[in-house]
Amino acid sequence: MNITATRIPDVKIIEPRVFEDDRGYFYEAYRESVLKDAGIDKHFVQDNVSRSYHNAIRGLHYQIENPQAKLVQCLSGTILDVAVDIRKESKSFGNYVAIKLSDVSKRMLYIPEGFAHGFSVLSDEAIVAYKCSDYYNREGERGIRWDDPTIRINWDVDRPILSEKDRKLPLLSSVNEEDLF
Template structure:
């Protein structure tokens, strides 16, 4: 598996080795020892699966209690995966990173604690699988407005489908200081 640095420190694009033959494919999606060799001491404790239709935008979400490292993989379809740096001492604070992840490229995005995460669905349907390093805590959940002009994210969808909750999240400039990460 290849671990590729991105333009935002600590966000990594993982490219698993894919073995193809007449039966199909095989790949290893996670190996703890590979993470440890690269200094990533992450213990994943919860796995999630999300099924979504074309045009859906999920996010941008983060947790201030029980913050989570995430490893995102697409099992079916294609998404534009997005991470926004909310670490106030970071030189890339407020910057977004995007990557297309699909069942075809089998790439994964590792997003550490301190980032808001979301994705848009580019295919008719998608099945997203992600590992989390801490348990979901609804009381510590926070969000960031998906269409914040300061973030200037091109979600690559023409008619976005947004949840009511996500339509009413604060913009980056309005997030309380205590909801940002050190």
């Protein structure tokens, strides 16, 4: 695996070594010891999978209670995966990383605790799988509006499709201090 830092160094791109032949391909998607050697010392306890359609945006979500680090991959299709730094004391607070993930590239994105996460679907449909370092906690769930004008994410979609819940999320500037990291 090749693991590289993004412009926000705590967010990492993970590129597995892919072995292809006439049968198809094989790659190791997860090996805890390799991630640990690269400074990602997380034990993941929950796997989530979603199927979404073109122009769908999911996010920006995070948990203030039971915060989750995530390891995200796109098993089918193409997404723009986004991590927004919401750590109050961070030099990159309010900045984001956006990386295309696809079934072709097989790249993954590691997002530590302290980031809001979301993605948009660039293909006709996408199946996204991600590992979480803690369990989902509805009471601790928080979010930031996808179109926050201070963050200015280019989601690369024409007509965004959002859940009602995501449409009602607050702007980063409106989030209570205790609901940030």
